[in-house]
Amino acid sequence: MTRVHQVLSSAGPYDAVSVQARLWRELLGRHGFGGADHAAAIDPRVRREFAPLEDLDAGHGDLLVIRYSAYSPRLLGLLDRPQRKLLVYHNVTPPGYFWNHHPGVAVACAVGRAQLPLFARAADVCAADSEFNAADLRAAGATDVRVLPILFDPERLAARGSAPRGEGPLVLVVSRLAPNKRHDLAIAAFSAWANEHGHSARLLCVGEAVSPTYAALVGEMAASVNGHGSVALAGGLSQPDLNAAYATADLVLSMSEHEGFSVPLLEAFHFGVPVLARPAGAMPEVGGDAVLWDRGDDLAVTAELIGLALEDEQLGARLVERGHARLEQFEHARTAERIVATVEEALL
Amino acid sequence: MTSPEEAEAVAAEAARLRRAAGGYAGLDARGALDESIVAGEPSRELLSRWAVIEIEPDEVLYSTRPAGAPITWAKRLLVRLLRQYLVELEARQTRFNIALLERLGSLEQRVEALERDGAGRRDT
Numbered sequence: 001m002t003r004v005h006q007v008l009s010s011a012g013p014y015d016a017v018s019v020q021a022r023l024w025r026e027l028l029g030r031h032g033f034g035g036a037d038h039a040a041a042i043d044p045r046v047r048r049e050f051a052p053l054e055d056l057d058a059g060h061g062d063l064l065v066i067r068y069s070a071y072s073p074r075l076l077g078l079l080d081r082p083q084r085k086l087l088v089y090h091n092v093t094p095p096g097y098f099w100n101h102h103p104g105v106a107v108a109c110a111v112g113r114a115q116l117p118l119f120a121r122a123a124d125v126c127a128a129d130s131e132f133n134a135a136d137l138r139a140a141g142a143t144d145v146r147v148l149p150i151l152f153d154p155e156r157l158a159a160r161g162s163a164p165r166g167e168g169p170l171v172l173v174v175s176r177l178a179p180n181k182r183h184d185l186a187i188a189a190f191s192a193w194a195n196e197h198g199h200s201a202r203l204l205c206v207g208e209a210v211s212p213t214y215a216a217l218v219g220e221m222a223a224s225v226n227g228h229g230s231v232a233l234a235g236g237l238s239q240p241d242l243n244a245a246y247a248t249a250d251l252v253l254s255m256s257e258h259e260g261f262s263v264p265l266l267e268a269f270h271f272g273v274p275v276l277a278r279p280a281g282a283m284p285e286v287g288g289d290a291v292l293w294d295r296g297d298d299l300a301v302t303a304e305l306i307g308l309a310l311e312d313e314q315l316g317a318r319l320v321e322r323g324h325a326r327l328e329q330f331e332h333a334r335t336a337e338r339i340v341a342t343v344e345e346a347l348l
Numbered sequence: 349m350t351s352p353e354e355a356e357a358v359a360a361e362a363a364r365l366r367r368a369a370g371g372y373a374g375l376d377a378r379g380a381l382d383e384s385i386v387a388g389e390p391s392r393e394l395l396s397r398w399a400v401i402e403i404e405p406d407e408v409l410y411s412t413r414p415a416g417a418p419i420t421w422a423k424r425l426l427v428r429l430l431r432q433y434l435v436e437l438e439a440r441q442t443r444f445n446i447a448l449l450e451r452l453g454s455l456e457q458r459v460e461a462l463e464r465d466g467a468g469r470r471d472t
Binding site for chain 2: 043044045095096097099100101103179182184185188192196211212213221289291292293294295296298299300301302303304305307308309312314315318319322
């Protein structure tokens with residue numbers, strides 16, 4: 001049996017890279033590939049799914065799929081291995097967002113970006129999940145980059161857990177709590193809209209924090225919201241609970257400044273929830289005309305856009321209709337076919 | 349109905365009208381995180397601030413494991429027990445950082461002087 005081993009810098013329960021590794025594993029298994037998934041750092045909650053990197057047992061004819069999203073000193077050792085390598089680049093956030101909040105993450109981002117050329121040169125085949133990320137890979141010296149979108153599996157979105165409690169329109173922000181996601185702007189714009197228009201709406205931020213210190217900082221911002229509207233941080237939610245949140249949401253909001261793909265766009269399209277977002281990184285190529293884009297930097301305009309998206313039913317319906325059409329481009333079978341073809345090509 | 353393409357302009361006009369009527373008075377033009385985000389290379393001033401290593405254990409030690417509170421407590425206790433050693437370590441790292449920054453500053457001054465000198469020679 002041909003074996004394909006996936007290697008990540010870190011594995012966790014909710015992050016997009018780990019979720020993609022799981023979906024690829026299922027897909028590869030269905031196509032008769034063996035192998036296992038390894039990570040240099042493993043969250044205790046996913047120890048059953050990911051093995052330590054030192055346990056990687058790859059034979060000569062095996063393929064290593066290196067998922068690159070941050071620096072890890074232990075990933076460098078993979079480059080000297082004799083196996084063929086498929087580099088999948090998920091983007092590395094610019095370190096400037098983290099220097100003042102989490103120096104360790106900033107260092108991992110800075111070195112990760114600096115070392116990308118080493119990985120691009122060592123890989124037999126290079127792939128990125130968006131054109132935005134592919135441009136980074138080309139700048140790092142990769143000459144032939146395949147764009148393989150995120151493998152979007154609607155089956156994961158079927159189970160329903162507990163819906164968020166409370167009354168009034170629900171605005172969701174779905175992303176890791178990290179400085180580049182700009183939860184500060186989302187909270188400020190939402191609060192301004194709720195107070196200006198006198199609406200008792202809810203803003204729910206779903207996602208794990210980059211550190212407890214940063215979670216506390218965003219928590220303070222949420223707690224400082226006065227008047228109309230309420231802001232809550234849910235932390236990381238299980239997929240069924242996240243699905244329930246999407247199913248009851250009236251708007252998905254993103255003020256993020258750096259996105260290598262943005263899976264929540266596709267999830268919102270799937271659940272028929274309108275999206276208001278800044279056109280950051282790969283978001284325009286993923287969202288196309290199905291997103292209400294906020295191109296400026298005036299939070300009062302963002303606040304008014306929140307109001308339009310929530311109150312203009314025809315506008316919301318148009319966005320939802322376009323979102324469903326947009327999803328066809330990311331249809332599971334189509335992406336799966338491209339992934340398997342790339343893996344087979346990398347094995348040659 | 350507002351089309352998605354028209355929405356931004358409609359929202360901008362609505363915001364302008366509300367501001368004219370005294371609305372959005374308390375809305376800061378900048379986000380709370382703006383000042384903490386470093387665009388491009390860190391400035392000399394920022395490097396000077398970072399050079400001094402003083403780590404508050406309660407801010408950086410935690411555990412992500414289920415029921416991690418006792419683990420966090422044990423980590424903090426360990427750091428307190430090793431405080432004498434860690435303070436010395438911080439001091440030595442700070443000494444190196446500050447000396448390096450001063451050296452960098454004097455090298456920058458020499459480069460500037462050489463560039464001025466070179467420009468003066470070309471002019472004559």
